[in-house]
Amino acid sequence: MSLRRTTLTAYRIVTQLRHDLRTVALVLLVPAGLVGLLAWTLLQRPGQFDAIGPRLLGVFPLTVMFLVTSVTTLRERTSGTLERLLTLPVTKADIIGGYALAFFLVALVQSVLVAGLSYTAFGLHHLGWPWRPSLVALLSGLLGTAFGLALSALATSEFQAVQFMPAFILPQLLLSGLFVPVSDLPAGLRQVADVLPMSAAVRALQPTETLRGATEQTLVMVAYVVGALVLGAVTLRRHSK
Amino acid sequence: MNSGVDVQHLGVIRRGRAVLRDLSLRIEPGELVGLLGPSGSGKSTLMRALVGVQRVTSGSATIDGIPIGSAELRHRVGYVAQSPASYRDLTVEENVRYFAAMLGIDSSDADRVLELVDLSERRRDLVSSLSGGETNRVSLAVALLGEPQLLLLDEPTVGLDPVLREHLWGVFRQLRDRGLALVVSSHVMDEASRCDRLVLLRAGKFIFDGSPSTLLSRTGAGTYDGAFIALVKDTA
Numbered sequence: 272m273s274l275r276r277t278t279l280t281a282y283r284i285v286t287q288l289r290h291d292l293r294t295v296a297l298v299l300l301v302p303a304g305l306v307g308l309l310a311w312t313l314l315q316r317p318g319q320f321d322a323i324g325p326r327l328l329g330v331f332p333l334t335v336m337f338l339v340t341s342v343t344t345l346r347e348r349t350s351g352t353l354e355r356l357l358t359l360p361v362t363k364a365d366i367i368g369g370y371a372l373a374f375f376l377v378a379l380v381q382s383v384l385v386a387g388l389s390y391t392a393f394g395l396h397h398l399g400w401p402w403r404p405s406l407v408a409l410l411s412g413l414l415g416t417a418f419g420l421a422l423s424a425l426a427t428s429e430f431q432a433v434q435f436m437p438a439f440i441l442p443q444l445l446l447s448g449l450f451v452p453v454s455d456l457p458a459g460l461r462q463v464a465d466v467l468p469m470s471a472a473v474r475a476l477q478p479t480e481t482l483r484g485a486t487e488q489t490l491v492m493v494a495y496v497v498g499a500l501v502l503g504a505v506t507l508r509r510h511s512k
Numbered sequence: 513m514n515s516g517v518d519v520q521h522l523g524v525i526r527r528g529r530a531v532l533r534d535l536s537l538r539i540e541p542g543e544l545v546g547l548l549g550p551s552g553s554g555k556s557t558l559m560r561a562l563v564g565v566q567r568v569t570s571g572s573a574t575i576d577g578i579p580i581g582s583a584e585l586r587h588r589v590g591y592v593a594q595s596p597a598s599y600r601d602l603t604v605e606e607n608v609r610y611f612a613a614m615l616g617i618d619s620s621d622a623d624r625v626l627e628l629v630d631l632s633e634r635r636r637d638l639v640s641s642l643s644g645g646e647t648n649r650v651s652l653a654v655a656l657l658g659e660p661q662l663l664l665l666d667e668p669t670v671g672l673d674p675v676l677r678e679h680l681w682g683v684f685r686q687l688r689d690r691g692l693a694l695v696v697s698s699h700v701m702d703e704a705s706r707c708d709r710l711v712l713l714r715a716g717k718f719i720f721d722g723s724p725s726t727l728l729s730r731t732g733a734g735t736y737d738g739a740f741i742a743l744v745k746d747t748a
């Protein structure tokens with residue numbers, strides 16, 4: 272892996288995004304917009320937004336970044352540019368690293384926006400420290416990117432890649448504890464829910480979670496990000512059969 | 513160092529079908545070889561095998577003495593895939609500069625190759641706003657970056673007008689005279705006459721290897737199209 276090729280690849284991806292401002296605007300604003308909408312719907316029910324809002328900071332960035340990453344990488348695979356890159360002195364880690372770095376920057380801006388707006392304009396009070404929701408929102412975005420990179424290997428068309436969203440995201444949402452607390456889930460499901468990446472994000476932002484517990488959940492998310500990035504590099508094949 | 517291409521009994525099986533069968537071929541530096549054959553005969557597969565993105569199931573091949581697929585070969589071989597491989601949401605120049613950076617060469621080389629393929633004027637345009645032939649030339653520019661010893665060009669002149677085609681064949685001949693080996697695939701038989709040597713592929717096997725004039729005399733055909741049809745039918 273070369274730092275130079277990784278940063279230049281990240282720079283190339285950011286340049287691509289710069290030529291597509293509509294996508295950038297959607298990626299950056301949709302999570303914040305959704306949290307704002309939620310705050311609005313709960314306006315007549317004091318306290319409720321403080322209970323639910325923080326946890327959604329762990330859900331929306333993941334979803335948005337998962338979609339945008341899987342479609343972008345799939346396009347790289349199907350357009351022939353990935354194959355072309357792999358005929359050059361470029362390693363798979365350079366490419367995956369470039370994507371991770373570029374979308375890390377996007378997720379960073381996105382998380383600052385969503386957490387910043389939540390604590391100011393949308394009137395979120397809980398948790399005291401805005402850095403924790405910001406960090407978890409950032410990691411949630413990175414989780415989306417890392418899994419988007421890993422799973423796009425399984426898709427052969429953009430249509431399939433989009434279908435991965437309901438298949439990959441929605442089950443995690445159901446099991447994340449947002450609707451039914453994880454501790455109330457039937458035995459088999461509870462074990463599954465305990466290890467899902469989105470559950471870690473939601474739990475880290477649960478108002479009742481201790482700082483220690485939240486730190487643990489944050490580390491789980493970091494481990495998932497690293498694991499999925501490695502998986503993404505492994506599933507990138509140099510040859511076709 | 514520079515010893516050309518050596519293919520020995522190369523075979524490729526894709527999804528249980530033999531796509532390339534027992535191919536052997538030597539290409540010397542300074543040779544301009546036309547790779548011809550009906551659609552589906554395996555021209556692209558052969559090039560993709562040489563450039564290391566298609567798994568070879570039997571036999572072997574080397575480029576400048578180095579086994580195909582080796583990392584050392586990656587800055588020695590320029591390649592244009594059949595379908596253009598460029599980022600449509602980047603400008604022409606951004607594309608070429610990125611690939612130059614990945615090759616580890618100075619980005620000023622981008623100016624030279626854009627001049628060669630006659631795209632200097634469109635350098636600030638997004639690839640998505642180019643015509644089909646212009647888009648192909650972006651890929652060609654990328655293949656010319658650096659100092660490749662071998663150029664594998666899969667139908668590089670598709671969609672180009674006669675003037676531009678003439679110009680590019682002039683570029684290919686110049687590169688050959690500088691000692692590069694070039695393999696250019698094509699459907700257009702008229703282009704055959706511009707090569708030093710023609711190799712015809714049919715159903716994954718070589719059915720002819722010789723000069724354009726030999727192709728005409730062997731088949732007794734008056735045109736290259738006629739010779740192609742005669743050969744393909746003859747060996748069916």
Ligand SMILES: Nc1ncnc2c1ncn2[C@@H]1O[C@H](COP(=O)(O)OP(=O)(O)OP(=O)(O)O)[C@@H](O)[C@H]1O
Nearest residue numbers: 526527531549550551552553554555556557558594
């Ligand atoms: N992805 C693939 N999976 C399985 N078989 C494939 C694949 N791509 C091509 N083939 C098969 O390999 C054979 C050779 O294809 P190839 O693309 O090399 O032909 P070609 O000579 O380049 O044709 P054309 O002139 O149309 O470009 C064809 O029979 C094709 O069906």
Ligand SMILES: [Mg+2]
Nearest residue numbers: 555556557594
């Ligand atoms: Mg082909």
